[in-house]
Amino acid sequence: MVTQARFEVRTRGREVRDVTADVARVVAGSGVETGLCSVFIRHTSASLMVCENADPAVLRDMEAFMARLVVDGDPLFEHSAEGPDDMPAHVRSVLTQTSLTLPVTDGRLALGTWQGVFLWEHRYAPHRRTIVVTVTG
Amino acid sequence: MVTQARFEVRTRGREVRDVTADVARVVAGSGVETGLCSVFIRHTSASLMVCENADPAVLRDMEAFMARLVVDGDPLFEHSAEGPDDMPAHVRSVLTQTSLTLPVTDGRLALGTWQGVFLWEHRYAPHRRTIVVTVTG
Amino acid sequence: MVTQARFEVRTRGREVRDVTADVARVVAGSGVETGLCSVFIRHTSASLMVCENADPAVLRDMEAFMARLVVDGDPLFEHSAEGPDDMPAHVRSVLTQTSLTLPVTDGRLALGTWQGVFLWEHRYAPHRRTIVVTVTG
Numbered sequence: 171m172v173t174q175a176r177f178e179v180r181t182r183g184r185e186v187r188d189v190t191a192d193v194a195r196v197v198a199g200s201g202v203e204t205g206l207c208s209v210f211i212r213h214t215s216a217s218l219m220v221c222e223n224a225d226p227a228v229l230r231d232m233e234a235f236m237a238r239l240v241v242d243g244d245p246l247f248e249h250s251a252e253g254p255d256d257m258p259a260h261v262r263s264v265l266t267q268t269s270l271t272l273p274v275t276d277g278r279l280a281l282g283t284w285q286g287v288f289l290w291e292h293r294y295a296p297h298r299r300t301i302v303v304t305v306t307g
Numbered sequence: 308m309v310t311q312a313r314f315e316v317r318t319r320g321r322e323v324r325d326v327t328a329d330v331a332r333v334v335a336g337s338g339v340e341t342g343l344c345s346v347f348i349r350h351t352s353a354s355l356m357v358c359e360n361a362d363p364a365v366l367r368d369m370e371a372f373m374a375r376l377v378v379d380g381d382p383l384f385e386h387s388a389e390g391p392d393d394m395p396a397h398v399r400s401v402l403t404q405t406s407l408t409l410p411v412t413d414g415r416l417a418l419g420t421w422q423g424v425f426l427w428e429h430r431y432a433p434h435r436r437t438i439v440v441t442v443t444g
Numbered sequence: 445m446v447t448q449a450r451f452e453v454r455t456r457g458r459e460v461r462d463v464t465a466d467v468a469r470v471v472a473g474s475g476v477e478t479g480l481c482s483v484f485i486r487h488t489s490a491s492l493m494v495c496e497n498a499d500p501a502v503l504r505d506m507e508a509f510m511a512r513l514v515v516d517g518d519p520l521f522e523h524s525a526e527g528p529d530d531m532p533a534h535v536r537s538v539l540t541q542t543s544l545t546l547p548v549t550d551g552r553l554a555l556g557t558w559q560g561v562f563l564w565e566h567r568y569a570p571h572r573r574t575i576v577v578t579v580t581g
Binding site for chain 2: 204205206219220221222225227228230231232234235238239265266270271272273275280281282284285306307
């Protein structure tokens with residue numbers, strides 16, 4: 171049994187967005203009781219992560235860490251046609267996730283209590299981002 | 308065909324633990340000959356990685372690298388309610404893996420000769436960590 | 445329905461290689477219309493990533509960033525039996541991907557327009573690298 175759906179997230183520029191409910195909706199509609207839920211983002215300058223879902227400071231700290239690790243406008247980067255956030259966005263994507271595979275148990279995402287699924291927009295400008303969810307079981 | 312099982316690892320605090328045999332046991336019991344084995348950790352302060360399985364120095368070096376990259380008690384971090392290892396544990400998890408998808412061939416994990424599956428505990432204190440294994444084929 | 449195939453890439457030493465067409469060929473041959481394509485590399489010193497596929501400068505910048513982050517010959521590393529690129533190769537692998545899960549839609553990889561699938565060789569010397577592709581649906 172395979173169900174596949176897409177949804178779009180309109181980001182407001184660099185930010186982290188909780189998409190757990192959007193993914194859970196596809197799982198609920200799939201009728202799969204035991205199986206897997208694949209989450210895939212069709213971009214290379216926005217990415218996915220599973221992260222702590224309770225304290226907003228965790229997401230701020232995550233952004234602060236990443237911004238210090240991958241410096242916008244770093245003269246190391248040759249590819250800067252779209253601005254100082256262009257190449258850093260690709261690096262941030264590679265250091266995080268483009269695809270996540272989550273277990274489905276009893277018809278629901280079997281995430282831990284403190285786990286959420288997040289889309290991380292790495293570009294400064296607002297973008298439309300497409301996520302593909304595939305549920306199998 | 309879908310088989311799903313959970314197992315618990317009691318960590319002794321920050322450490323890397325080989326869980327390859329635990330995962331392989333679920334694959335062996337599944338009866339799946341050709342397919343996939345998904346490994347998922349239900350936490351955001353412990354993570355998974357596929358790493359070299361022969362020389363223990365590799366795991367020590369991995370920890371040394373990560374400890375230097377993500378500094379415990381870094382004043383950058385706002386989220387430190389649970390101590391200096393709290394936010395670094397979340398960052399380490401995001402930089403490594405929460406989910407792994409491994410091929411199953413001839414009824415066994417098709418890992419390379421030097422590959423093992425490891426749980427990385429990022430907190431100082433001992434924890435009970437739950438891993439969900441889903442085998443499909 | 446499960447199809448599994450392997451292919452080998454002979455790398456010329458440290459480099460990034462586009463393997464999208466090799467993966468797509470397995471998907472095309474599988475007959476799967478809607479499902480998932482798992483890509484797995486059976487090594488711990490070469491890895492996978494989804495990255496921008498249009499401007500070669502992106503791949504050069506990615507390598508430059510990684511080379512600065514994980515310094516070859518770093519005295520921090522104890523495991524250096526095979527040379528200054530030995531332990532850095534393992535770290536680079538852990539910071540990127542060993543497994544990717546890609547959606548299949550209408551019988552094809554549902555990658556975004558600018559996404560390619562790349563093998564990243566982290567060792568200086570040429571190697572034969574094996575990738576396992578599993579298509580389910």
